[in-house]
Amino acid sequence: MFSLVLKYEFAAWRRSYVRFLMVIGMVLLVGCIAVALRLPIVSDLAMILPVLAILALPVSQFVLVVVSYYRSLYGPRGYLAHTLPIPAGTLYAGKLVAAMTELVISAVLMLAAIVLTSVALDVAARNMPFSGLRQVLRIIASIPAIGRWIAGLGLMFLISFVANIVSIFFAISTGSEARWQGLGIGGPVLVYVLLYVATQLLTIVLMLALPLGLQIDMTPVVLAEARGVIAMPQLQIVTGNMLTAFWDALREPNPLVSTVGLGSFLSAPLTGVVCAWLTVRSIRWRTSLR
Amino acid sequence: MSMDDIIVRTAKLTKNYRGRPALNELDLELRNGRIIGLVGPNGSGKTTLLKILAGVLADYSGTAEVLGLRPGLETKAQVSYMPDCSYLEDRMTPNDALDLFADFYTDFDRRRAYEMLLAFRLEPTQRLRDMSKGMREKVQITLVMNRAARLYLLDEPISGVDPASRQLILDSILRSYSSESCLVISTHLIHDIEPALDEVVFLDRGRVRLAGNAEDLRAESGGSIDQLFRSLFQSEAAGLRELGATAERPGFISRR
Amino acid sequence: MTGSFDADRPIYQQLAHRFRERIVTGYWQPGERMASVRELALEYGVNPNTVQRALAELEREGLAIAERTSGRFITEDExxxxxxxxxxxxxxxxxxxxxxxxxxxxxxxxxxxxxxxxxxxxxxxxxxxx
The missing domain is CATH 1.10.287 (Helix Hairpins)
Known part of the structure; x- marks a missing residue:
């Protein structure tokens, strides 16, 4: 059943998005060619096209994910989605996995667009293709312990990103329940705002309540800057009362060393799990189509 | 005749839309082996009732049961529901829609559905967004009527289509009839479907105004159901007191 | 649909009448096996239970004879x-x-x-x- 749901999610995605992707591809291509040709004035102006295409890829995909979740479940098409004998959890999981996959695809396409644009710039500067890109990669590779940083930041980004999509889905599903129905599209928006405020409060509470912190020491960054290279800050996990640490930092700010309560990192996965559960429950028992 | 099963049961079913009742303590029992006309003026609660039974409207009070269960996942596999809106994606073709139903419903007869599409003179590979409203309705009725469900809920299935297609729809309704299932058709075009009905439920402001076997109602009122409907709802003040006795009967009892 | 029905009489009676006409004119031959309820319902565009009721009328009159397994036949009683x-x-x-x-x-x-x-x-x- 899950794979069947995925199949139809991707079929709908293909039907609604591929044509738009082709338009973006054309814009990118025309822009890159114009840049590479080094025509007076035109080439400078044309640079806007690849930039637009690179930005449009993730943004349009994100909008599509949000809009199609709403329309397929709470617009007229919801009458189909909610009468098919699909368990609510399966339907939800299918939509979530499809959305994440589509967003990953758009991220990959965005990277490809960046590479293409950099090649166009290389050609325009009469350099070897990929030379600009190689230079950027060389700088990144020179940063000490960069692998771990990329992995850590990537994981954090991924978690907060999934949590974000989950909370948007939650806001749409909950905001479409009968009690918010009078507000129309305002229902989901209001629920999202309320959820956002609640999440922020939870983040602060968790940050201060958990006796674990992440000490961020900026000294290596400053030292490296003086030598004209790049380095990442030094991290260390510390224990202690985060509330007092917070007060100390307020009273005697240290420009180089700061401590962040580790609890704050729990907020996103926690709200994500709760929201996902509530969303499935909403789809299962509280759908009220207009 | 097979065993009498209660397919639909509601008790004190109530649904309010911002304070205005769409269903008002509705008591109803619908049994298998019957084609039932659900009639009533606009706003009498027909669509709301079908939505609740189909499981797309959860915010109600009172009891609603389909095959003894609260409408949900288990009942959806047994219910074939056609809403009064276009619920298929614009970019789909009838063929895509047939595939979808074949994938999700084990009781869907794809071959028979395809034949019905052709009988409706629909192009299986034309996109729905290039079709008229009536054509899209035909696609939906094709999907819904080619399942072997226990309960069919058709919300205004004939109002948007031409007379020739109405006949095809009626045929498909009669063809899908089985002694195991119950078919509910909401409509205000009673005249066209009257001979196909076993029983009629008149809804008025969220309550059953009058219900019974179609032949009996005709015999009692001395006219067609269509005429009965008009007299019930158009001349409220007219001397219809004698029908009041029937209307008082709780719920919906077949007198066969 | 085979003709429409009058509003003032029960449909099953009108249907039974049309069946009788078919029988006495030989449109349905004596001894012939009758079409199924579903087929008749489709032909006349009426509810299957209405057909059933009309057929019950014919059976009571002896014009149609129901055999337990093989269906319903037109009488051969001249x-x-x-x-x-x-x-x-x-x-x-x-x-x-x-x-x-x-x-x-x-x-x-x-x-x-x-x-x-x-x-x-x-x-x-x-x-x-x-």
Whole structure:
């Protein structure tokens, strides 16, 4: 059943998005060619096209994910989605996995667009293709312990990103329940705002309540800057009362060393799990189509 | 005749839309082996009732049961529901829609559905967004009527289509009839479907105004159901007191 | 749909009447196996239970005989077919006579008219509704 749901999610995605992707591809291509040709004035102006295409890829995909979740479940098409004998959890999981996959695809396409644009710039500067890109990669590779940083930041980004999509889905599903129905599209928006405020409060509470912190020491960054290279800050996990640490930092700010309560990192996965559960429950028992 | 099963049961079913009742303590029992006309003026609660039974409207009070269960996942596999809106994606073709139903419903007869599409003179590979409203309705009725469900809920299935297609729809309704299932058709075009009905439920402001076997109602009122409907709802003040006795009967009892 | 139905009489009675006409005119032959309820319902565009009710009427009259397993058959009782035909004819005549009487015609005028119309060949209307 899950794979069947995925199949139809991707079929709908293909039907609604591929044509738009082709338009973006054309814009990118025309822009890159114009840049590479080094025509007076035109080439400078044309640079806007690849930039637009690179930005449009993730943004349009994100909008599509949000809009199609709403329309397929709470617009007229919801009458189909909610009468098919699909368990609510399966339907939800299918939509979530499809959305994440589509967003990953758009991220990959965005990277490809960046590479293409950099090649166009290389050609325009009469350099070897990929030379600009190689230079950027060389700088990144020179940063000490960069692998771990990329992995850590990537994981954090991924978690907060999934949590974000989950909370948007939650806001749409909950905001479409009968009690918010009078507000129309305002229902989901209001629920999202309320959820956002609640999440922020939870983040602060968790940050201060958990006796674990992440000490961020900026000294290596400053030292490296003086030598004209790049380095990442030094991290260390510390224990202690985060509330007092917070007060100390307020009273005697240290420009180089700061401590962040580790609890704050729990907020996103926690709200994500709760929201996902509530969303499935909403789809299962509280759908009220207009 | 097979065993009498209660397919639909509601008790004190109530649904309010911002304070205005769409269903008002509705008591109803619908049994298998019957084609039932659900009639009533606009706003009498027909669509709301079908939505609740189909499981797309959860915010109600009172009891609603389909095959003894609260409408949900288990009942959806047994219910074939056609809403009064276009619920298929614009970019789909009838063929895509047939595939979808074949994938999700084990009781869907794809071959028979395809034949019905052709009988409706629909192009299986034309996109729905290039079709008229009536054509899209035909696609939906094709999907819904080619399942072997226990309960069919058709919300205004004939109002948007031409007379020739109405006949095809009626045929498909009669063809899908089985002694195991119950078919509910909401409509205000009673005249066209009257001979196909076993029983009629008149809804008025969220309550059953009058219900019974179609032949009996005709015999009692001395006219067609269509005429009965008009007299019930158009001349409220007219001397219809004698029908009041029937209307008082709780719920919906077949007198066969 | 095979014809529409009058609003003032139960459909099953009208249906039974049409079935009788088919039987006595031989459209359905004696001993012939009848179509299924579903087929008849589709042909006449009526509810299957209404067909069932009309058939029950025929069975009670002996015009149709239900066999437990093999279906429903038209009677081969020639005597019954004859009396039924006679009944239908009488019924139609009574109706006709009543209308003429309402128009103020007497029996002799009615009989003359009947003979004239019959020989014109206009008499054979609605013999069966097939």
């Amino acid at each position: 005597q019954l077919l004859r009396t039924t035909k006679r009944q239908l004819a009488e019924e139609a005549t009574r109706e006709w006579a009543g209308r003429l009487r309402a128009l103020g015609l007497d029996q002799a005028e009615g009989a003359r008219l009947a003979t004239a119309v019959w020989t014109d060949g206009h008499g054979q209307t609605k013999e069966n509704n097939a």
